[in-house]
Amino acid sequence: MQKVEESDLEQTINFFTENILDEKIHRYFFPDNNTYNEKVGFLYKFYCNFHFNDLYKSDDGNAIVICHPPTKKLVTPSIKDAYGISYAAKVGIREIVRLISFQIWLNNFKSTILQEPHYYLDSIAVKDNILSNEASKEIISSITSRAKSEVFLEVYIQELANDFCNLGFNVAKEVFIPNSDLKAYCLLF
Numbered sequence: 810m811q812k813v814e815e816s817d818l819e820q821t822i823n824f825f826t827e828n829i830l831d832e833k834i835h836r837y838f839f840p841d842n843n844t845y846n847e848k849v850g851f852l853y854k855f856y857c858n859f860h861f862n863d864l865y866k867s868d869d870g871n872a873i874v875i876c877h878p879p880t881k882k883l884v885t886p887s888i889k890d891a892y893g894i895s896y897a898a899k900v901g902i903r904e905i906v907r908l909i910s911f912q913i914w915l916n917n918f919k920s921t922i923l924q925e926p927h928y929y930l931d932s933i934a935v936k937d938n939i940l941s942n943e944a945s946k947e948i949i950s951s952i953t954s955r956a957k958s959e960v961f962l963e964v965y966i967q968e969l970a971n972d973f974c975n976l977g978f979n980v981a982k983e984v985f986i987p988n989s990d991l992k993a994y995c996l997l998f
Contacts, residue, residue: 810951813864813873818857821864824873825853828934833965837991838908839900851899852908860931865951871936871944879926879958914987915963922982922995923961928952930962949976953998960998970994 813821826849829835839848856875857864866873900908919929930952935945953960953976962978964970970980978996985992 810865810867810948813861813866815861817866818861818864821866821873822850822853822857824870825857825932825934826850828873828936829853829932833991837965837986837989838904838911848900848904856932863931865948867944867948869944869947872933872948874933874948874952875931876952877929877931879928911986918984918995919961923959923997927959927961928956930960933962946976949973953977956998961996963993963995965991965993967992967994970996 826846829849835849835852836845838852839845841848860875860877863875863877864873865876930949933945933948960978961981962973964973973996974980978998980994981997982995983992984995
């Protein structure tokens with residue numbers, strides 16, 4: 810596993826947009842099929858820039874992750890951040906409100922099931938969306954073997970939760986996102 814270099818940022822953004830593992834949560838944020846790809850692309854442009862210091866890739870480049878270390882207090886992006894105004898204009902106010910409300914809910918929810926410190930496996934993209942490939946195993950193993958505390962992630966597809974369980978994670982809690990039928994599988998390693 811290695812840090813993503815600034816010169817690789819645009820390629821990283823494109824990789825995330827094309828290979829994000831858990832599309833279900835993005836469909837929750839961006840339900841319009843006509844604008845989905847554009848909005849997800851802009852989401853990852855914003856998100857990869859905002860969390861650049863926490864971007865890592867597998868040695869072969871076929872898996873990329875945003876992983877927040879336990880010493881970092883996770884900050885919810887706001888419209889005032891870099892790209893924020895442009896992002897809000899491209900994505901739409903309703904979607905921004907949904908994204909920010911979700912982040913606030915998730916941060917509050919995490920505090921009920923996690924002990925500090927913990928790593929947060931925020932987003933993962935894998936070539937061909939296959940979690941069982943060598944690149945994804947390498948990057949997950951690298952994070953969990955270095956972690957001196959819990960590693961947390963949430964996914965929204967049961968089969969994906971099962972795949973993470975096969976990599977050593979345990980489902981700590983299943984919970985529905987408020988005002989939706991979308992279930993979050995909260996996993997700990």
